[in-house]
Amino acid sequence: MSLGTFHLMQTLKKSPAALRRRFHRNRTESLSHGDPLFKVYYLGTEKIYSLDMEHAREAINRLLSGAPAPGPEKLAKDHALVVRPRYVEVKEIATGRQLTKTYLKDIAYCAADTDQPNVFLYICRQQGQQLHCRVFWCSRADRAKELTACLAHSFQRALSDWQDTATNHAQTEWQEGEGSMSAMLPVHLAKGGSLEDEGPGTWQSSESDHEDGEQH
Numbered sequence: 114m115s116l117g118t119f120h121l122m123q124t125l126k127k128s129p130a131a132l133r134r135r136f137h138r139n140r141t142e143s144l145s146h147g148d149p150l151f152k153v154y155y156l157g158t159e160k161i162y163s164l165d166m167e168h169a170r171e172a173i174n175r176l177l178s179g180a181p182a183p184g185p186e187k188l189a190k191d192h193a194l195v196v197r198p199r200y201v202e203v204k205e206i207a208t209g210r211q212l213t214k215t216y217l218k219d220i221a222y223c224a225a226d227t228d229q230p231n232v233f234l235y236i237c238r239q240q241g242q243q244l245h246c247r248v249f250w251c252s253r254a255d256r257a258k259e260l261t262a263c264l265a266h267s268f269q270r271a272l273s274d275w276q277d278t279a280t281n282h283a284q285t286e287w288q289e290g291e292g293s294m295s296a297m298l299p300v301h302l303a304k305g306g307s308l309e310d311e312g313p314g315t316w317q318s319s320e321s322d323h324e325d326g327e328q329h
Contacts (some may be wrong), residue, residue, distance in 0.1 A: 152190035230254035
């Protein structure tokens with residue numbers, strides 16, 4: 114490598130664009146801690162009063178209409194949606210500040226929208242059983258589908274872990290004469306595909322299936 118080429122490469126590495134890319138890469142790695150992370154724009158949340166998909170679409174349209182100019186297509190990927198083993202959180206990439214945290218047990222539905230394919234949403238229960246629709250804009254439609262599949266996989270894994278724990282607990286109680294397998298509570302995980310066919314990762318569980326957790 115010639116001296117001139119070496120100096121050119123060093124200059125490029127120290128350029129503002131390269132430094133910004135390195136900063137964002139290091140920042141997202143520090144936010145994810147090895148868990149799946151998706152760069153999105155968090156449009157916000159809207160209260161809804163049922164799992165009727167028309168209500169969800171109305172919430173999407175309201176949030177999209179309030180998106181910063183020049184429109185959702187130009188939105189920067191300012192937020193990180195991180196899928197943890199027991200919860201989902203949304204953070205500002207620049208500051209690391211947590212904007213929302215939702216436990217998997219409280220998510221009733223998630224999907225990539227068919228009318229707005231770049232939109233990913235999930236519906237969750239807040240305190241007092243109020244439903245909230247959280248809406249995200251993805252840079253590509255396939256990223257919204259990937260996010261949906263990732264969250265559905267987390268539901269499956271959480272369900273499997275819970276079933277293993279419940280089975281071991283029930284077996285212990287049976288051996289000790291203090292209970293039986295009938296103590297196990299049902300958990301239902303329905304497979305879906307989109308808002309048209311009641312989307313991927315539909316998650317329904319009894320409130321007593323999991324221990325309570327805080328959500329913001």
